[in-house]
Amino acid sequence: MEEIFIIIMTLVVLLIPSFRRRYFFSRKESGKKEGKIKKRLEFFDFLRGIAILAVILIHVSYFYQTFGSEFGSSFFVIFLDNLGRFAIPVFFICSGILLNPFEKNYKRFYFRKFVRIFVPYIIINLIILYFIRGSVLDLLYNLVSxxxxxxxxxxVILAQFYLLYPxxxxxxxxxxxxxxxFILSFVSFLVPLTWIWGGVDxxxxxxFFFVFGIYYRDYYLNYKKDEKQFKFWIFVLLAYIVYNIIFIDDYFNVRLFYGLAIFNLLFYYKNDLMKSRIKNVVVNFGRSSLWIFLIHFLFVGMFYIIFLVIDWNLYLEYILIFLLSLVFSYVFGSLLNLIYGKLILERVKIFGNIYK
Incomplete structure (x- = not known):
């Protein structure tokens, strides 16, 4: 059913000129060309904070859907799971926007990315390896796959994007x-043979999401509201929700329309969101989003097993697993982020330049 929605929306966008102009919109409003980002942009922390909350929600649903619970096939679980599927597109779009297009020193570029992102990834893999008593070959395979x-x-996919970035x-x-x-992502989504090669995603x-962020970088860094764009993305959002209600099914993270709709609607309400009461909380989640991403799955699994034994009301159980996973992932993720920043990032003098 997911493929049908993507095909229908693609045909609508490609065949109706006004929709095509809204989806592949003009960059004329973007203003000046932006170079490197000299200060931390809080709204992008907010976006990543929202995305990491959605990731945790998705994985709470995953445990119910994967490990034999009838509750996992309920409308409640599947619908919430599908609502969170904007997360990975938002992460990839942000990654594209926040890269400096005028960076010519790729040795420095790759060093920063390795220390900032991939060393934490290696650390968590080492911890997992220790507990499963794996070998060095297991570690190397897990790092690549x-x-x-x-x-x-x-x-793994983010690493591929960085390798292709030049x-x-x-x-x-x-x-x-x-x-x-867009065509490449669309065709790949429809052809499973392109998903995994040699055990590697x-x-x-x-x-498309990464290229979208790169192409529209200046537009979003100098963002101005556009009412016509707003109406288009509202239409896309409503179409996705209605389709999910009528044809309830497990969807995945290739949200070529829903992901962009959420991203653009969040930008439309940017000023309101940054004045809201939840702003500081969400921004803090975003600042530690890498570490939260790396460890949250362990907490979700742990709390799922605990509540599986207790056998409470399933709806209350779902909500409690989500909230507890959220709190524990945030506390430990923030602590790891702080320790790693002090011990490693500050010493290699890139702590203040994580967006370069």
Whole structure:
């Protein structure tokens, strides 16, 4: 059913000129070209905070859907799972936007990314390896494949994007390349043979999101509200929700329309969100989102097993697992982020430059 929605929406966007102009919209409003980002942009922490909350929600649903519970096939679990599926697109779009397109020193670029993202990934893999009594070969395989924990495929695909970045950035001003990336992701989504090669998750399905962030970087860094764009993304959002209600099914993270709709609607309400009472909480989640991402699955699994034994009301149980996983992931993720920042990032003098 998921494929049908993607195909229908793709045909609508490609065949109706006004929709096509809204989806592949103009960058004329973007203003000046932005170079490196000199200070931390709180709204992007907010976006990543929202995304990491959605990731935890998805994985609470995953445990119910995967380990034999009838509750896992209920409308409640599947619908909440599908609502959270904007998370990975938002992460990849943010990654594309926050990279400096004028960076020419790729040795420095890769060093920063390795220390900032991939060393924490290696550390968590080492901890997991210790508990499962794995070998060095197991470690190497897990690092490349992301098989240590279910969500780690994201880190593997992000690494592929960074390796391709010097090539991709050459086309940052090409709308044809943007459209090509959409077609590639669309076709890949429909062809499972492109998903995994040699046991490694491949980037093809998600390529459009990363390229979208690179292409529209200046637009979002100089964002101005557009009412016509707003109405279009509301239409996309409502279409996705209605389709999910009528044709309830397990969907995945290739949200070529829903992911972009949530991203753009969050930007539309940017000023209101940054004045809201939840702003500081969500921003703090975003600042520690990498570490939370790396460890949250362990907490979700732990609390799922605990409540499986207790056997409470399933709806209350679901909510409690989500909230407890949220709290524990945040506390330990923030602590790890602080320790790693003090012991490692500050010593290599990149702590203040994580977005470069």
């Amino acid at each position: 992301g098989d240590a924990l279910l969500p780690f495929y994201f880190i 090539f991709i950035i050459k086309f940052r001003d090409s709308k044809r390349f943007l459209v090509f990336s 491949m980037f093809f399905k998600f390529f």
